[in-house]
């Protein structure tokens with residue numbers, strides 16, 4: 001598969017949503033989404049679809065090359081969410097007030113590292129919920 005086809009397939013597979021924070025591309029029209037390497041190339045990650053995720057800019061920039069972070073509740077080192085081998089609903093829940101709750105160590109560490117609950121992100125989710133646009 002050529003690079004544009006890989007990009008298109010990763011975007012389609014993700015439902016045009018960030019595979020980490022679940023924002024849809026239409027929610028963030030001024031910030032084009034990234035084709036993100038789950039395992040960064042510097043760690044030996046490949047360009048195969050199994051190692052790629054569709055990501056908003058914020059999540060991709062916060063993730064960087066990180067494969068792990070700290071669970072804020074237990075202060076232990078844990079891996080971050082892996083969109084190809086993990087299920088979002090297993091690690092996260094969306095609350096009615098616009099926050100993403102980490103249900104597991106992986107979910108809490110990822111939500112914290114990616115700043116999924118920054119003020120502007122929570123406010124945008126609340127606005128989208130109120131307008132039934134989520």
Ligand SMILES: [Zn+2]
Pocket residue numbers: 018019020021022023055056057058059060
């Ligand atoms: Zn995101």
